[in-house]
Amino acid sequence: MIDLFKKVLVLAAHPDDEILGVGGTISKLTKKGTIVDILIFTDGSSTQYANDEEISENKFSEAERANKIVGTNKIDRFDFPDMRLDMIAHVDKNIALSKYISEGNYDTVFVQDYSDINKDHQELFESTIVACRPVPGQCVKYLLSYYVNSSTEWGNILRKEFFRPNVFVDISGEIENKLTSMKEYKTELREYPHPRSIDSIRNTAMYFGNSVGMKYSEAFNLILAR
Template sequence: MLQLFNKILVIAAHPDDEILGVGGTIPQLVKMGKQVDVLIFTDGSSTQYFDNDAILEDKFHEAKAANDILGSKVLPRADFPDMRLDTIAHVDKNIALGKIISGGEYDTVFVQDRTDINKDHNELFESTLVACRPYPGQKVRHLLSYYVNSSTEWGNLLKKEPFNPSVFIDISETIEDKLRAMAEYTTEIREYPHPRSIEALRNSAKYFGNLVGTEYAEPFFLVYSI
């Protein structure tokens, strides 16, 4: 399926979401000669670390270092408020995303899944649906949502509609790239058995890989492919 993608945008509500969800797939796309850009939609820390500009900057230095390992480019951040996307008018998020997606002429977009328990992830998914809706002249041909450790698994337990992946990408050859990239997020990485620990990320990739007969995999829900 990766052969169908040419110019890819990975949308992340927060710094590290892109690695948690797509960190093994990104380097495969890059090695195939594809362009992969990453958009971090919020400021990443204004609610968790109120009035701490230093941590905010640290997170984006970490994002660049992590994505440098994978070969993806981090776009200028959108700076919407962290953990408060539900306080921003839906139309304002739609417009901001639409400008970036159409301006970049992306044919493929990845975004967090709607089943997540993180409200920012839900809001971003809904706005991405609007920005990527098929219409005459729409460049986006493939839209997929991804799984985020420490958020999606709780949605599976607590929501009526769990994450139900329909696409699995074998990342057996790139799992170490994903883990090295995540290790750059020192402000986000946690000790095992936290789901954002290196060992838990490996276990998660192994679980999804074993579902489809590979050593490691990343799961996605295919919203549409034209």
């Protein structure tokens, strides 16, 4: 299916979400010449590290290094407040995202799945649904949601909505590149058995892969295809 994607936008509420959920697929797409851009929707650190601009810039530098490894074309960021997206008017997020997608003329968009327990992830999903709705003139043809280690698995246990993948991308040839990329996020990595550890990220890719007869896979929920 990914052979149909021409210009891709990966949305991430926070730096590292894009590699955790789509890193292998990004690498696979860019290897064959597909343009893949990243938009980090929040400032990434203002709540965790209030008034510390150095940490904010460091996290974005990690994101730039990580995305260079998987071949991302460019990485941008908005300045919506980290962990406080629910405090921003829904319409303001919708307008900002719709404008970015339209100006970029993206035919494919990836976003975190709504089943996630992270409120920022849910808020970004809801704005993405609005920005990508199939109205006349809409450039987006494919919309997929993705799984994020340390957030989505808890949603599967605790929420009525849960992650239901129906698209599996074979990343057996890209898994090491994905893990190397993730290692650039030193502020986000944890020790095993934390779900955001290198071994756990590998295990997740193995689980999804083994579910459909592959060695390693990233799983997605296809929301729109037209």
